[in-house]
Amino acid sequence: MARSPNQKLKTLILQKTLLERTDEEHPMTVKELIDTLAAWDVTAERKSIYDDLEALRAFGLDIQSRKGKTPGWFVGERPFELPELKLLVDAVQSCKFITRRKSDSLIRKLEGLTSVHQARQLQRQVYVERRVKTMNESVYYSIDKLHAALSAGKTVTFRYFEYNVHKEKVFRRAGRRYSVSPYGLIWNSENYYLVGWDGAMGEVRHYRVDKMAELAVTCVPAEGGPEGFDVAAYAAKHFGMFSGREGKLRLRCENPMVGVVLDRFGQDVMLVPDGESHFTVTVDAVVSPQFFGWLFGLGPGVTLLSPDWAVEDFRRRLEEARRRYET
Known part of the structure; x- marks a missing residue:
């Protein structure tokens, strides 16, 4: 036979x-x-x-x-233990920049790293359907291209868009391509951002990766960043990556706000006692609507002391909001 x-x-x-x-x-x-x-x-x-x-x-x-x-x-032992796979599945399903279809695909691949029996435990953790996900499928590959550009020190070009009320893409700058020397990628507020030098604007700017279209890595060497430029420090200054006027802000906080301040500005900030129940802190931050929203949400626990222009801007916004809701 x-x-x-x-x-x-x-x-x-x-x-x-x-x-x-x-x-x-x-x-x-x-x-x-x-x-x-x-x-x-x-x-x-x-x-x-x-x-x-x-x-x-x-x-x-x-x-x-x-x-x-x-x-x-x-x-017995595998490259990934079941708790590790559960952690990875949760990270994938909670990532806003990964589309629903790509999330499903990645989770299926993670399930393949364990037995079919343990994979069922991963499936019980998947609740992607109700999560808010990006509509831009190409973001998954855009991140890979941006990492390649950063490693090679090359400029990238892309078209940049927003969505209108009909969920249609509307390209900025009349659809012209942006040319940016990439300095780094930032993960902030559930989105990926590219930070780099925008030659057309003559300044460092940031762009959401999921709003890029037709991204390409060029052969043009990237321009060096401003002396002493720190991508991590840049991210820390921007609340929700909103742009605005940068300043050195002084805050007076109630003592229970220590954790909030450290979570927002990092462990390196200096907390100066101010009486028995308060402390002050001076931080570098970009003053934007997002910053004022953070400040308002903390109520009497945090007070903005200076600079005067930031205090006046906050006071004006509060007054506008009060008038808007007057009966």
Whole structure:
């Protein structure tokens, strides 16, 4: 009787079966492994199965056996433990810049890194359908291109758009391409931003990656950033990546606001006691509507002391809001 062409794949089929169908709670007996091989038209004896299992173990696969009520063989340690995969799945499903379709695709790939039984536990964690997701499918690949441009030190070009009330793309600058020397990528407020030198504007600016279209890496060397430019410091100054006037702001805060201030401005800021129940802090920040929204949300817990122009701007906005809601 002629041997099946799959016979020489016997060890590989065993490896695939063990990786996909076994874990500590779901071992497979030698008989079950033989039956699985038979479904592939591969014949095997018990001794040859043991030899193959030993070969896989020598190759680096963590093949373990268990005795008792549910004896059998299974894959123990894997590149990712189940809690780690759950963490990655949650990160993917919560990333606003990854589209729903790409999220589903990535999660399916993560499920392939464990057994089908444990993959079901990952599926119970997936609630992508109700999450707000970007409508720009190309963002996944744009990030890869931007990393390549940063590594190569090259300028990138792209068209930049907003959505109108009909959910249609409306390109800025009449559809002309932007040319930017990239300095870094920032993850802020559930969005990716490119920070770089915009030659047309003559200044450092930032752009949401999911609002870029037709992104291309050029052969033009990127321009060097301003001396001492720090991408992380740039991100820390911008509330929600909104643009505005930059200034050195002095805040007076109630003591329970320490955690809020440290979360927002980092552990390096200096807190100066001001009486028994307050402290002051001076920070570099960009004064924008987003900053004022943050400040208003903290109520009497935080007071803006200076500079005068920022205090006056905040006072004016509060007055406008008060008049808008007068009955």
